[in-house]
Amino acid sequence: MVEIIKYVGFPDGHFKFSIQTWLLILFWLSLPLTAKIYSYYSYIQRVYKKRKRIELSYDINEVVIVVLGDLGHSPRMSYHAKSFKDLGYHVNLCGYLESSLPQFLYDPDNIEIYDIPVIKRKRYLPYLIFALLKVINQIFYLTNLLKNIIGDNTRFVLIQNPPSLPILLIIGLIKKIWAPNVQIIIDWHNLNWSILNLKYQNENHPIIKLMKFYEKYCSLKFADFNITVTKALKNYLIEEFGLNSDKIMTVYDRPSHIFQPLSSQNELKKILTNNESLFNKDVNHNQLNDRILITSTSFTPDEDFIILVKCLKLMNEQLTGTNNRIIMIVTGKGPLQETFLKSINSYKWTNIVIKNVWLPISEYPNILKIADLGISLHVSSSGLDLPMKIVDLFGSGIPVVSMDYPVIKELVKDDENGVILKDNKDEISMSDDILGLLFNKEEKDKYVKIKNGALLESQIRWDDEWNTKLSSMLSLNNSNKI
Template sequence: MLLPSQRDPADQKCSAQVVVLGDLGRSPRMQYHALSIADHGGRVQLVGYRDTEPLPDLVAHPNVTIVPLPPAPRLLQTSNKLLFLVFGPLKVLLQTWYLWRTLSYSVAPKWMLVQNPPSIPTLLVVSLVCFFRGTRLIVDWHNFGYSILALKLGPNHPMVKVSKLYETIFAKAATANFTVTNAMATVLKSDFGINAPVLTLHDRPADLYQPLANSERIAFLQRYPLLAEHFNSIVDGKVRLVVSSTSWTADEDFGIFLDALCSYSASATSSHPQLPELAVVITGKGPQKQHYLDKIKELRSGDSLEMVNIYTDWLSFEDYALLLGSADLGVSLHTSSSGVDLPMKVVDMFGAGLPVAGWSDFAAWPELVTENVNGRGFSSAEGLADILRELFDPDSDQLSHLKKGARLESKRRWGGEWDSIAGKLFGLVS
């Protein structure tokens, strides 16, 4: 291990390791952190799995070095509860070694910024590395690791209780903390007993996500092959474009969305014949994708989606931003395992000026969406179906009203939020 005396000579301004025990390309907030530090003249090592390519600006930035972590063997990845209890500890041991080796045998930075969750083994490893190197640790809290584990094992499982205790203990090792909501900051102070600074740093969209002019929207739709058959109808407003993104995991029940779309289709073919056809694009990768693809195929064969066309895709950052800017409505199924985290996908949608319908049955939702101004919340499949029927009724002006609110929300950007909170903490902004 390198000693504190072997510190990066560039750290008189700022040097940082930004650590994600996950796929860098699917960790937008941590990428934004790294890019903000680099753009302000700091030196950054971005550490994580390189399964998906990070933002092009990061890859090309002269102040950024991307350090890939070796992936754990696929054999150890399972959704089976019994196998998870066996394979899980083995996977953690491998991750602990890979993370320790990668972080320890590198030039010591002044700061280390780590994403949580995953908490195990991340918080233990980074706490030890920072202690031995004299590096200042900042934890960026996106959620709580124990609450996500509870989705798999149940809230009363002994491993969940141990995970919460572990997370509570190692949370105290940080010099400072960022949270994505005020509600999460309150929990850290009251339930975790953290005395170090806890600063709310709300997610905001990067400059990549922008409202589109009509000509830009048409240009994207013309070259997007997935929607070629609907191009003229979408441009004319006869087919409405709906977009959702997901990691296809247990904290997003896409069965709710499918039930809502079936209800909408039934209404459009019977009691509400004025309703338009929908083209729905769902983007993302994840473990439950095939399960839902099979379900969609079954619904199609039974004519339950007569007025709805569903497509799945994986796009580059640039094309995903253009898809959001071209859509009529974004949908979020994020249910929040802790009740105090928020889906970043909604932030990206607002960045593109896209109004949102989202699952709202958790405490932090009002910190993100202003009801009937830039979005609508629902807590059931029929609630989402009602929203779709109301917004896409040709005689209603509700969708137009929400679009105005979303465009106004799009003016709130990551740079301004980051500079005033993280930039000052890192000493990069006066």
């Protein structure tokens, strides 16, 4: 067969160009990419210069709220969204959509909701590798999302902290490069480094020190204003992070209007009837002899379920042989849920019924209001935050038994609206406190007192707190920067 085409390659020395020639070739090949990069750079510069000239007016009426968590279980940030909306803002609310949202957020004319994908650890990876991959993924996604949401009419960006990684850095860089017109507000619920330290239990660990530095640097560099959930957290940020005391305000968590005290016996019967999964024929709630306890949880390491299980076992023994019974409702889910369920399923309960349920936000307030007593196991990773679960209980007029830690007294007044444990590790004392309040006639006056104290707390609402402290500062009519 005749070979029509035969490849013989390039002759020797064909590509032996001078350095100058190679540089010209590379320059020519890079022109399209260089032109594209320059066009992006020019565009960003034009947008930046334009937005830097924007002056505050009534028309600058948008706020972006970012939560790297489930919006359905981020009540404080949801309340912020409603409060901004009530001031006349258009709200862009970004977060995970893992559960149903409060009804007041479904307002397409005034509130737009953006779903941030949840990145879960589906396959086994070392924690640090998974965390690194998660952060890289979120950097690209959040940067693209927020770049498109933040615009000329954006006045504020409100960020929940924690988590601070990577959202604080992303928002800070967007302000520095893309949107100098926005003002950044950090709402401090806790400290990210202290939550991470629950895993390492070592404040001198390099990762903990790096997170602490990152949190401090970003808040100092980028935040225009800071909100904290306690005065103790405010003082920490001033003393340890060096934040300006004039740029920090404590805004306490308060319940929204969806949490209300029980209004009548008819309402009680209706709630019991509508929740067959909790109060079925096996439970058969008897109002004379039964008492309802409730604790809400995320099953995280900053809540001591060991002490609760020990306490429940003690109370079960003490109630054995009586007609009295406790119905213990545990609401929520989280990483330590399976451990808790195993510990209660291995025990034979006689006078205590334990129900672990995941309640939708529409039904959760109804279950709270029928409780006789709430239990808070929260001790705080930093010792500087307060549990929202107690706020919800107070909104429902329910007194609490709470773990003791330094700042809890900013919310729970011992023997006035609840009981603060003297020893967080003493299940005997905890059992005595609960049984005494629920069944001991001699302590009836004490229960009535803390019940009235909780009802008094129920009169203080989120709108009262927010409007008193933030409304005038964040008003659309206010042309001064915060």
